[in-house]
Amino acid sequence: xxxxxxxxxxxxxxxxxxxxxxxxxxxxxxxxxxxxxxxxxxxxxxxxxxxxxxxxxxxxxxxxxxxxxxxxxxxxxxxxxxxxxxxxxxxxxxxxxxxxxxxxxxxxxxxxxxxxxxxxxxxxxxxxxxxxxxxxxxxxxxxxxxxxxxxxxxxxxxxxxxxxxxxxxxxxxxxxxxxxxxxxxxxxxxxxxxxxxxxxxxxxxxxxxxxxxxxxxxxxxxxxxxxxxxxxxxxxxxxxxxxxxxxxxxxxxxxxxxxxxxxxxxxxxxxxxxxxxxxxxxxxxxxxxxxxxxxxxxxxxxxxxxxxxxxxxxxxxxxxxxxxxxxxxxxxxxxxxxxxxxxxxxxxxxxxxxxxxxx
Amino acid sequence: xxxxxxxxxxxxxxxxxxxxxxxxxxxxxxxxxxxxxxxxxxxxxxxxxxxxxxxxxxxxxxxxxxxxxxxxxxxxxxxxxxxxxxxxxxxxxxxxxxxxxxxxxxxxxxxxxxxxxxxxxxxxxxxxxxxxxxxxxxxxxxxxxxxxxxxxxxxxxxxxxxxxxxxxxxxxxxxxxxxxxxxxxxxxxxxxxxxxxxxxxxxxxxxxxxxxxxxxxxxxxxxxxxxxxxxxxxxxxxxxxxxxxxxxxxxxxxxxxxxxxxx
Numbered sequence: 001x002x003x004x005x006x007x008x009x010x011x012x013x014x015x016x017x018x019x020x021x022x023x024x025x026x027x028x029x030x031x032x033x034x035x036x037x038x039x040x041x042x043x044x045x046x047x048x049x050x051x052x053x054x055x056x057x058x059x060x061x062x063x064x065x066x067x068x069x070x071x072x073x074x075x076x077x078x079x080x081x082x083x084x085x086x087x088x089x090x091x092x093x094x095x096x097x098x099x100x101x102x103x104x105x106x107x108x109x110x111x112x113x114x115x116x117x118x119x120x121x122x123x124x125x126x127x128x129x130x131x132x133x134x135x136x137x138x139x140x141x142x143x144x145x146x147x148x149x150x151x152x153x154x155x156x157x158x159x160x161x162x163x164x165x166x167x168x169x170x171x172x173x174x175x176x177x178x179x180x181x182x183x184x185x186x187x188x189x190x191x192x193x194x195x196x197x198x199x200x201x202x203x204x205x206x207x208x209x210x211x212x213x214x215x216x217x218x219x220x221x222x223x224x225x226x227x228x229x230x231x232x233x234x235x236x237x238x239x240x241x242x243x244x245x246x247x248x249x250x251x252x253x254x255x256x257x258x259x260x261x262x263x264x265x266x267x268x269x270x271x272x273x274x275x276x277x278x279x280x281x282x283x284x285x286x287x288x289x290x291x292x293x294x295x296x297x298x299x300x301x302x303x304x305x306x307x308x309x310x311x312x313x314x315x316x317x318x319x320x321x322x323x324x325x326x327x328x329x330x331x332x333x334x335x336x337x338x339x340x341x342x343x344x345x346x347x348x349x350x351x352x353x354x355x356x357x358x359x
Numbered sequence: 360x361x362x363x364x365x366x367x368x369x370x371x372x373x374x375x376x377x378x379x380x381x382x383x384x385x386x387x388x389x390x391x392x393x394x395x396x397x398x399x400x401x402x403x404x405x406x407x408x409x410x411x412x413x414x415x416x417x418x419x420x421x422x423x424x425x426x427x428x429x430x431x432x433x434x435x436x437x438x439x440x441x442x443x444x445x446x447x448x449x450x451x452x453x454x455x456x457x458x459x460x461x462x463x464x465x466x467x468x469x470x471x472x473x474x475x476x477x478x479x480x481x482x483x484x485x486x487x488x489x490x491x492x493x494x495x496x497x498x499x500x501x502x503x504x505x506x507x508x509x510x511x512x513x514x515x516x517x518x519x520x521x522x523x524x525x526x527x528x529x530x531x532x533x534x535x536x537x538x539x540x541x542x543x544x545x546x547x548x549x550x551x552x553x554x555x556x557x558x559x560x561x562x563x564x565x566x567x568x569x570x571x572x573x574x575x576x577x578x579x580x581x582x583x584x585x586x587x588x589x590x591x592x593x594x595x596x597x598x599x600x601x602x603x604x605x606x607x608x609x610x611x612x613x614x615x616x617x618x619x620x621x622x
Contacts, residue, residue: 020421020422021419022419024420024469049547097545102543102544102545103545104545129542156483156547157475157485160483
């Protein structure tokens with residue numbers, strides 16, 4: 001009897017602590033998927049942590065749209081799914097988690113504008129609690145358009161208290177006043193390094209970035225809908241300084257290697273789903289139609305602005321039809337092998353005024 | 360060896376117990392000597408520990424304890440019991456022990472607030488839903504002071520307080536297979552899948568001094584050997600007061616099985 005008491009006495013603290021409490025309410029307040037009639041869309045809706053953008057054809061009536069959103073489990077949206085609203089300008093919708101303390105306001109935009117053929121990178125704003133910059137242009141309806149994406153939002157997880165200037169993609173002084181896009185290769189973190197991402201090259205591309213720090217290549221969705229004539233070439237102005245030792249994905253020094261930058265444009269065939277190239281495409285995607293890429297002889301270090309122009313080359317066996325819908329990806333990176341997590345910390349690429357040149 | 364232990368425990372007794380017996384130390388040399396020879400017992404004890412750094416009641420963020428493994432379970436103690444009179448019914452025991460508070464746990468969590476960090480000092484806090492592995496391996500030099508009650512020929516009851524100094528601090532682990540939301544439960548997501556892990560290391564945030572209670576029984580197998588079972592409960596949290604990287608306080612709560620030899 002005594003022994004049993006003893007046992008109970010000693011087990012009591014462990015028995016007490018082994019009671020699992022009832023599960024708390026869900027706190028996720030995300031839009032996971034977004035739908036409008038497929039025939040309206042030029043490409044998949046672009047969904048971030050607080051925005052949804054539908055890139056739609058110019059004949060779509062923006063005044064009467066009723067998108068449907070798939071939400072996190074147990075979350076609700078206001079206004080409710082199916083509400084008809086005028087999307088001539090951006091609208092907002094509030095998603096509330098099951099635990100109603102957590103809610104997010106999403107900006108919902110319908111964008112009918114054709115892709116620009118010239119970007120000056122003169123407009124940038126701080127975003128995500130003012131931690132990093134993103135570039136924007138202004139659409140025909142006066143709303144901001146974010147055609148250019150970068151890996152900055154993925155860097156947040158490892159950035160600690162770094163300033164916006166220390167993020168891989170940031171701003172610099174422009175060639176003729178205004179701003180320019182600055183990309184720099186930085187060290188990420190020991191735990192990102194442990195999973196093979198010790199460095200992050202600064203990048204900027206037409207498309208979207210869905211944050212996924214540990215699968216960066218699949219986070220990078222390059223390309224936006226493009227139609228019209230086939231451009232002859234890409235022209236831009238740049239400055240470049242290579243960093244020191246080139247390091248690979250194991251953070252080992254690559255002997256004798258010198259870092260260089262990359263700028264390229266790919267026009268590829270459009271499709272309904274997954275209408276983009278992932279960061280690891282390696283120029284091999286069967287959809288590719290025409291590719292323009294800075295040539296090895298053009299990859300010169302320069303501390304003053306230098307003009308760069310390189311031509312589109314047709315992919316063998318492909319033709320271009322100006323009547324058809326395509327996707328255009330323009331991609332810039334401070335380290336040419338950044339997609340393989342290889343590069344030199346400190347490599348810096350500054351780009352201003354990128355433009356498609358037609359005959 | 361026997362003598363060495365005696366000197367060791369005597370020193371401990373001298374340095375702590377003497378203060379409360381200040382009057383006696385002022386008396387004659389022989390009285391002083393007899394204090395350490397009459398009505399006093401010396402014990403050496405091997406201790407096996409089971410327990411963990413645990414919150415008081417499992418917080419709701421922890422959905423399931425998937426595994427719990429005590430590690431480094433062995434501790435060593437030397438103590439001296441001074442009986443208060445010739446009947447040897449009540450006594451005061453002072454000891455010194457070196458012990459580990461070590462464990463490895465794996466848990467499934469929902470909205471577990473944590474901080475993942477990096478060797479460059481960059482830190483990110485946020486809410487994680489997925490799996491967490493925690494490894495604690497703290498060693499303490501502990502000074503337990505107990506009141507001993509000789510209940511019967513075979514049984515002693517003892518209880519009192521202890522103070523501990525951490526001589527080795529290690530508390531780390533990683534998160535895996537889940538989703539980390541940066542800053543708040545609705546912040547940007549980072550998905551951990553496959554071999555991806557987020558490391559944390561809170562070793563430097565371990566509190567250097569601990570204070571708590573112990574209570575237990577010992578069973579005398581024969582005049583020399585005894586088995587004891589006791590529990591120790593810390594009043595001070597495992598981490599320093601201002602530590603916020605885990606949203607709930609954790610305490611050292613351990614059960615100890617002891618095998619003692621009386622000299």
